[in-house]
Structure formats: C-alpha cells, structure tokens
Amino acid sequence: MTDYDVLRVFCAPNGGYGNELGVVREGSVLPDREDRQDLAAKLGFGETVFVDDPERGIIDVYTPTRRLSFADHSCVGVAWLLDVPELVLPAGEVGTRLDGEFTWIEARAEWAPPCVFHRYATAAEVDDLPVPPAGDWIYAWAWEDEPAGRIRARGFPGRGDGVDEIEATAAPALLLTERLGRALNITQGAGSQILTAPQPYGWVEIGGRVFLER
Template sequence: MTDYDVLRVFCGPHGDRGNELGVVREGSDVPDEGERQALAAKLGFSETVFVDDPERGVIDIYTPTTRLPFAGHPCVGTAWLLDVPELVTPAGVVGARLDGEFTWIEARPEWAPPRTLREYGSAAEVEKLQVPPPGEWIYAWAWEDAAAGRVRARGFPGRNDGIDEDEATGAAALLLTAHLHRALNITQGKGSQILTAPQPEGLIEVGGRVRLT
C-alpha cells in the first residue's frame, strides 16, 4: 500500500473538525494518472494530493472521480505539510504562508471549479438543509453577522462518489469572497472555520488551521 499522510484542514477554533485530506508525499510511487485516480477513489477523501516535487511544491490533486487543476483545502493542507512559499498546480502558482496557527494560500477565483452559490435567509435554514440529489455543486450559505463578515455555509458536491457533503471547501470560499468583495469568516459543515481576504490584482487569500491525524 502506498504511504500517505492524513490531515484535517480548516479545523475549528479548538482544533477539531476540518476536512480530511490524503497526501502522498512520494508522488513518484504512483506516477500514472490512472493509478492516481484509482488510489484517490480507494482512499475516499474528498481530495487526495500527490506531491511531485516537495522542494518546489509541485502537486497533483484528485477527487474520488476526477483530477482537479486547483482546489482550496488540498493547497492549504499541503502548504502546511511541506512548509513551502508556493505550490505549483496545473491552474497556476499558488502563494503560501504560515501565520501563527493559520496557513494561508493566495489564488485566483477563476482557478476554482464551478460552484453554485446559493444564499439563504438565515444560518438556521442552512443548518436544516437536507443533502440534495446528485447534480450541480452547491455552496449553501447565509449571513450569521453581515457587519462582521461571519457566514454559515455547507457544501454539497452533487457527485455519486460517496461524498455527500464537504466539511470544508476552500475553492467555494474563494468564489464566495470574490462574489461578495469582502473578507469572510466562514463556519462550514459541523464546525470547520475558513478565513478569506481579497488581495490586490484579483487575488484572494484563504486560510485555516491544519492538523496531522
């Protein structure tokens, strides 16, 4: 069996919750794209990362069913694990930095896979939502405190791959931040925390806590 690390990304204030991420540090152990896809499906994480060059931060990202040019929580988790200033993804170069308990990445919203941003009237409505049938990728959100930028959100991938709900989704947070044009403090899933902040030249920072399981 190929060796891999399991991280929890976008943990809550007490270090709990977060979205699990598989990271294969020796990507050369699984060089073929088909083999990588098969391993990602077998592991069953919402995303699995293969590190092709740890010093340069070259990575390759897979869901259980498809390869992604960019994804938020894999980049945040891998940046923390490798402690590098940038990651090289098929979508582009992702800036990275560590700041106390938070790991931040800097990316462009157009790199994120498509998501349907669906606003609700209250956080309670979002919390009561049932998992929708397979179809579009839905990011359901509502203001908890608009003045403070606090958002309640849940992510529904809409795929038939066993991942009915994403506990924390950096790419969707990136898109929501671009849509609202402001910094956000997002509580997603069962208590994961994602922080975002617009930056110059169309870039957006996404940050969170990472733990090794």
C-alpha cells in the same frame, strides 16, 4: 500499500471537524497518472496529493475519480506540511504563508469550479436545510454577523454519488469572496472554519487550520 499522511484541513479552533486529505510525500513511487488515480480511488479521500518536488512545491492532486488542476484544501494542507513559499499545480503557482495557527494560500476565483449560491435570511435556516436532490453544486449561506463578515454555510455537491454534503471546501468561499469583495470568516458544515480575504489583481487568500491525523 504506498506510505501516506492524513491531514484534516479547515479545522475548528478545538481541532475538530475539517476535511480529510491524503498526502503521498514521495510522489516518485507512483509516477504514472493511472496508478495515482487508482490509489486515490482506493484511499477514498475527497482529495489525495502526490508531492513531486517538495523543495519547489510541485504537487499533483486527484479525487477518487479525476485529476484536478487546482484544489483549495489540498493546497492549504500541503502548504502547512511542506512549509514552502509557493505550490505549483497545472492551474498555476499558488503563494503560501504560515501565520500562527492559520495556513494561507493565494488563488484565483477562475480556478474554482462553478456552483449555485443560495442565500438565506438566517443561519438557523441554513442549519435546518435537508440535503437537496442530485443536480447543481449548491452553496447555501447566510450572514451570522454581516458587519464582522461572519457567514454560516453548507456545501451540497449534488453528484448523487453518496457524498451528500462536503464538510469543508473553500472553492465556493473563493467565489463568494470575489463576489462580495470583502474578507469572510465562514463556519461550514458541522463546524469547520474557513477564512478568506480579497487581494489585488484578482487574487483571494484562503486560510485555515491544519492538523496531522496520522
């Protein structure tokens, strides 16, 4: 089996929760896209990253079923692992920075896949939501503290493939930040934390904690 690291991205302050990520640091061992897709399917992580050039930050990202042009939690995780000023993906160049316990990337909202936003009156309503039937990608959210920018959210991909809810994904957060035009502090899933901040010229920063699992 090809060597790989396992990270958790967008973790809570105590290091819990977050979304698992597989990273193959020596992408050259599997140069063929079909082989990479096969390995991503076997590993079964939401995303698996192949590092093609660790110094220039060139990476290639796959879900178990397809190749991605941009991947938010993969970029945050690999930015922490490689500590490089930028990452290069098919979608474009992603600026990165480390700031204490948080790792940040800079991305554009148009890189994120579309989703349907359902806003609720209270965080408790979001907590109590049942998993919706397969269909639209739904991002359910409510203000926990609007003046402070604190949001409670859950993400339901609606694919009907057994993944009913995604613990931590920043793609909808990227879109919501652009829509609201303000920095957000999001508690998503069972307890993951995602930070965002709008930047000039259509860019949005996404930040989170990363822990090495193995």
